[in-house]
Amino acid sequence: MAQVIIKFGDDISTDTIYPGRFMATVLPTETPAFAFADYKEFNKQLNDKKFPQGSIIIAGNNFGCGSSREQAVSCLKGHELVIVAKSYARIFLQNAVNLGLQALTAPDIEATEGDELVVADNRIVNKTTGKSFTVIPLSGSRQAVMNAGGLISYTRERLVRK
Amino acid sequence: MGMTIAEKILAFKSGKNQVRPGDIVEPAVDLAMSHENAALVINQFLEIYQGTGLTPRVWNPDNITIIFDHRVPAESSKTANNQKKIREFVAAQGITKFHEIRGDVGGICHQVLPEYGYVHPGSLVLGTDSHTTSHGAMGAFAMGIGATEMASVWCLGAILNLEVPATIRVNVSGKLPGYIYPKDIILYLIGMLTANGATFRALEFHGPVIEKMSVSGRLTLANMSVEAGATTGIIPADAETIRYLQQEAEVQEPIEPVLPDPDAVYEQTVDIDVTNMEPQAACPHTVDNVKPVREVAGKTLHQIVIGSCTNGRLDDLEIAARILKGKKVADNVRMLVFPASGRIYRQALQKGYIADLAASGAVIMNPGCGCCLGVHQGALADGETALATTNRNFKGRMGNPNAEVYLCSPATAAVSAITGKITDPREERR
Numbered sequence: 001m002a003q004v005i006i007k008f009g010d011d012i013s014t015d016t017i018y019p020g021r022f023m024a025t026v027l028p029t030e031t032p033a034f035a036f037a038d039y040k041e042f043n044k045q046l047n048d049k050k051f052p053q054g055s056i057i058i059a060g061n062n063f064g065c066g067s068s069r070e071q072a073v074s075c076l077k078g079h080e081l082v083i084v085a086k087s088y089a090r091i092f093l094q095n096a097v098n099l100g101l102q103a104l105t106a107p108d109i110e111a112t113e114g115d116e117l118v119v120a121d122n123r124i125v126n127k128t129t130g131k132s133f134t135v136i137p138l139s140g141s142r143q144a145v146m147n148a149g150g151l152i153s154y155t156r157e158r159l160v161r162k
Numbered sequence: 163m164g165m166t167i168a169e170k171i172l173a174f175k176s177g178k179n180q181v182r183p184g185d186i187v188e189p190a191v192d193l194a195m196s197h198e199n200a201a202l203v204i205n206q207f208l209e210i211y212q213g214t215g216l217t218p219r220v221w222n223p224d225n226i227t228i229i230f231d232h233r234v235p236a237e238s239s240k241t242a243n244n245q246k247k248i249r250e251f252v253a254a255q256g257i258t259k260f261h262e263i264r265g266d267v268g269g270i271c272h273q274v275l276p277e278y279g280y281v282h283p284g285s286l287v288l289g290t291d292s293h294t295t296s297h298g299a300m301g302a303f304a305m306g307i308g309a310t311e312m313a314s315v316w317c318l319g320a321i322l323n324l325e326v327p328a329t330i331r332v333n334v335s336g337k338l339p340g341y342i343y344p345k346d347i348i349l350y351l352i353g354m355l356t357a358n359g360a361t362f363r364a365l366e367f368h369g370p371v372i373e374k375m376s377v378s379g380r381l382t383l384a385n386m387s388v389e390a391g392a393t394t395g396i397i398p399a400d401a402e403t404i405r406y407l408q409q410e411a412e413v414q415e416p417i418e419p420v421l422p423d424p425d426a427v428y429e430q431t432v433d434i435d436v437t438n439m440e441p442q443a444a445c446p447h448t449v450d451n452v453k454p455v456r457e458v459a460g461k462t463l464h465q466i467v468i469g470s471c472t473n474g475r476l477d478d479l480e481i482a483a484r485i486l487k488g489k490k491v492a493d494n495v496r497m498l499v500f501p502a503s504g505r506i507y508r509q510a511l512q513k514g515y516i517a518d519l520a521a522s523g524a525v526i527m528n529p530g531c532g533c534c535l536g537v538h539q540g541a542l543a544d545g546e547t548a549l550a551t552t553n554r555n556f557k558g559r560m561g562n563p564n565a566e567v568y569l570c571s572p573a574t575a576a577v578s579a580i581t582g583k584i585t586d587p588r589e590e591r592r
Contacts, residue, residue, distance in 0.1 A: 011357050011448050013556040020535040021561055024233065024240040026202035026309075038563040062358035062391065066556055067535075068292040070202060070308040090362055090393055091292060095308035141186045141323035155210050155314040155322070162318075 001127060002054045002082065004115045006042055010060035014072040014092065023069060028099075031071045032078030046079050058111050059085035063103075064092025070099065077101040084109055084117070084124065097142045098151035105136040164423025166329035167396045168364035171303040171420055175286045183328035183429070188320045192302075193225055193280055195289035197271050198232045199309055201244035203290060204251050206313035220255050221319035227259035227280060228252060229271040234263045234530040237538035269503025269529045272296040272385060272471035276377065277505055279411030283399035284420040288315055293471050293553065295388045299380035300407070301399030301419055303364075306388065327364045327393045328429035330355075334369040336437035341587045343481070344379035345473055345551065345571040347371070348386040349442040351434060353452030361391030363429065366422065371436055372397060377406040378475045385472050386553050389449040398422070441587050443549075444569035447557040454586075455574050461584040462494065464546040465560075466575050469500025469527070470534045473551035476506050476513075478572040482524075483515035485576035485590060491523030492582025498540050499524045500532040524579070536561035549584060551575050 022034040036043050045051065057076070063085035064072060073095040076083065083096070083103040096103035106124055111117060115128040122135045138146060148154035165173060165180065173181040175189030196203050211218040220226055228248060236242035245263075252260045261267050261274050268274070272293055275281050283301030287294060290312045297304035307321070315321055334347060365387045372380070380397045387395025397403075399419035407413040440454040468474070468482050479501060491497045499519055501507040507529050510516045520526050533540030534552040541561030542548055548560055548567045555567035570578075573587040581589075 015556040015558045019558050021537050024238055024244060038558050065357055068290055068306040068308050089391060091306050091308060098308060098310040151310045151314050152209050155317055156214060159317050160214055
């Protein structure tokens with residue numbers, strides 16, 4: 001069981017997740033400090049480690065639209081968050097798979113801040129409301145990258161085999 | 163069954179006779195582009211090699227291009243150190259298509275690639291920049307990827323697990339009215355499709371308006387295809403593409419357009435008639451919040467930006483210079499002009515556009531991305547409004563979440579610079 005710590009609407013851009021002015025910072029150990037930097041209170045809570053590992057961000061459609069900046073994924077991964085969105089922008093979803101960030105697609109998700117969710121077997125149960133929602137599984141090829149622990153190790157295996 | 167341009171390119175690069183939307187392919191990459199974020203690509207690339215006992219070598223140093231444009235000249239020591247690290251890597255790996263911070267060979271990546279003829283019809287181009295879709299203007303399959311994906315490409319020379327997108331056909335017809343530019347057409351299309359209307363899809367542009375459009379205008383269309391979520395936006399190569407590549411980019415090799423089969427299968431067809439189109443503006447804070455400029459006219463402005471990979475080319479500067487020649491930028495406005503490349507800067511100097519723009523009160527900035535991504539060279543103050551020919555107006559985009567950005571054509575930007583408020587460019591002829 002994990003708690004929803006914030007809820008966003010549609011079209012949350014990478015400029016919101018990781019503002020462009022911090023793009024010179026690239027190390028995954030350093031990017032989490034700037035996650036949602038313009039949401040000052042939320043950013044501070046993240047950096048103060050207020051939320052346990054696996055805490056959930058809820059979002060609408062097209063989460064992560066805009067830039068290809070991978071910092072928008074590494075900053076969330078660094079805080080060990082789980083994203084549940086109705087849909088994602090293509091590059092963001094691919095970056096999430098490549099870095100091993102859990103980004104679940106639940107087109108009908110209904111949950112709000114404070115709700116407790118359980119994720120299992122391609123379903124999300126909102127324990128607070130009692131409602132249950134379908135999760136669209138990753139495609140086989142994306143799941144294979146996730147299973148390998150991300151694209152670094154997936155590519156390494158390919159490279160060694162070559 | 164016939165294939166679209168995207169399907170044909172991916173099939174050919176994957177060594178297959180046929181691919182269908184949803185197929186997973188591993189196509190060979192013709193060009194792998196990065197800018198300052200190559201610093202992160204380098205980290206990931208070296209990490210892939212860790213523990214393998216292999217010496218890190220890129221698959222082909224001639225097929226990798228790196229251009230400094232996002233933060234030029236460096237705005238901080240951190241960026242300067244990233245750029246230094248990239249220079250050292252470029253030298254160590256023998257990467258040939260490297261574009262430094264220079265007035266001769268430098269510029270925005272999406273302008274430098276076409277100028278140097280790096281992209282041909284039928285190429286597969288990947289870039290660690292979402293606006294890599296720009297290069298679809300040359301009849302190529304071009305898309306943005308993340309840094310780790312690029313590190314994998316640098317190792318293998320192919321992209322793993324690429325899903326073939328379905329294609330949306332966009333037909334643009336009608337008689338182009340005055341004061342309507344490619345930017346108005348693409349904003350209108352994004353408004354129609356919405357910000358995720360083309361997600362996991364390729365756009366393929368057709369119709370008489372596209373056929374008559376210059377490569378410069380086609381770059382604007384392909385560039386912003388990603389703002390509808392598209393994986394790539396492709397304009398079929400034709401005589402204009404070949405003219406550009408041979409005459410402007412001095413390409414010597416034979417050029418073979420890849421065209422869709424007559425019986426290609428499109429997921430959807432969108433028809434746009436431009437005959438009665440009005441100048442368009444994308445309003446805060448999403449690119450699909452598109453309205454006729456007329457509906458938002460009168461809004462007081464504080465900054466006007468002409469430039470970026472979307473609209474910083476010679477014809478864009480020409481439009482602005484023609485409108486502003488002998489006129490003055492309003493007192494309440496700071497007008498910033500970023501030529502898209504060193505070459506364009508020099509051409510604009512020769513043609514007198516730079517002198518006319520500067521005399522009107524515009525500040526001529528160095529070629530590069532400038533303030534588009536909110537790092538430097540023109541951040542907005544709280545409560546301010548910018549009107550820009552750039553491609554994104556997300557909250558915080560120009561460096562301040564408490565400011566607003568509207569997107570428009572160079573003509574709308576230039577006419578609005580004179581009045582100091584958002585102005586329908588058709589007012590100019592009254």
